[in-house]
Amino acid sequence: MSMRAPRGTADILPNEVKRWQYVESILKDICDRFNYDEIRTPLFEHTEVFQRGVGDSTDIVQKEMYTFEDRGGRSLTLRPEGTATVVRAFVENKLYGSPIQPVKLFYFMQLFRYERPQQGRMRQLNQFGVEVLGSADPSVDAEVIALAMTCYKELGLSSLKLVLNSLGDKESRQNHRKALVEHFSPYKDELCSDCQKRLNQNPLRILDCKTDRDHPAMKTAPSILDYLNEYSEQYFNQVKAYLDMMEIPYVLDQNLVRGLDYYNHTAFEIMSEAEGFGAITTLAGGGRYNGLTEELGGPNTPGIGFAMGLERLLMAIDAENIKLPIDSSVDCFFIAVGETAEKQASELVHKLRVNGIQVDKDYQGRKMKAQFKAADRLKAKYVIILGDNELEDDIVNVKNMKTGDQTEVPLTDLVKTMQAELLGGSQNE
Known part of the structure; x- marks a missing residue:
């Protein structure tokens, strides 16, 4: 099999x-x-x-x-x-x-x-x-x-x-059909088996044959334009x-x-x-x-x-070597460090997603350095970082991956901030 x-x-x-x-x-x-x-x-x-x-x-x-x-x-x-x-x-x-x-x-x-x-x-x-x-x-x-x-x-x-x-x-095709039958009949034995059948069934399709397209009779076949x-x-x-x-x-x-x-x-x-x-x-x-x-x-x-x-x-x-304008990047990659932060991250990621933000996160328990590499592979525009220190202060760190700038954002403002950065304005939370 x-x-x-x-x-x-x-x-x-x-x-x-x-x-x-x-x-x-x-x-x-x-x-x-x-x-x-x-x-x-x-x-x-x-x-x-x-x-x-x-x-x-x-x-x-x-x-x-x-x-x-x-x-x-x-x-x-x-x-x-x-x-x-x-x-x-x-x-x-x-x-x-x-x-x-x-x-x-x-x-x-x-x-x-x-x-x-x-x-x-x-x-x-x-x-x-x-x-x-x-x-x-x-x-x-x-x-x-x-x-x-x-x-x-x-x-x-x-x-x-x-x-x-x-x-x-219909009338034009019937007249052309008669002309095609008369034209190709003398060459019937020289045509492929498919065209021999087409001669009686639908002679117009002989003109579309890939096998017999170089046959001399093709060049002199009556044109439909002469029978319109x-x-x-x-x-x-x-x-x-x-x-x-x-x-x-x-x-x-x-x-x-x-x-x-x-x-x-x-x-x-x-x-x-x-x-x-x-x-x-x-x-x-x-x-x-x-x-x-x-x-x-x-x-x-x-x-x-x-x-x-x-x-x-x-x-x-x-x-034609045309490059289609396809954006293969993601909006955000969420990095969580620590068990408590990981649980909080799942809630925040879901909240961002239902408010129009494209987000992914780590699901393999990798260390922060490896998670940053994952963000790079996904061409993330922003990385959101949540650890024990951020949890204590009710904030996340948001890093702009293009400029390298990093900003502290209150957890309560995360959705609104990312909407402003990525969508040009707020949506319903």
């Missing part, structure tokens, strides 16, 4: 967690400014949610899902992506009936995909994403893209590329016009199709161009998915969203 973490998973240790918490706080703040509300959904769903929502022809459904049967004989799946589970919740809880429309949501999710682990791509992965349900306005497409770009920009990333495409409406009907072309032009007004640069890629079946109209990816980032450059991807709510039993409700991998976001931050 192995006592190691399963392949494709990783422990996130305390020092690294601080980076995650900082990044997540920035993303949450941005969502608040864009007026998006957080949603939290179950870790697993009925398998049909993903079969119908993601698509039977996708690699996720065919190869990557962690599916199991529960004791009641029901087929359940650990969620491999976020959009289908959010849309399921939207339908089940009748959020389409909310007086506030569209419904604008964001989420942080742990997802599970059985794929070959590599740098920035794990079997248990963490995603941040947003979904907007209830509007077919192209300005919403631009807003969602702008939100994603804002997340990266406010975390300091600059080596970014936004790639844009349109997959068109008037409505789809006008819609795409409006999305681009909004991005231009926001001064968000982008490049067009007619082969950008995304890996899920539910996309239509706007599709986009954000990539890192940082030197040394790696072969897989995609940081985030998303697009419009009108029709998905109907597939999951709801009313006709247009939607658009994106998801970004948090592991890959942190990789991009490292690739």
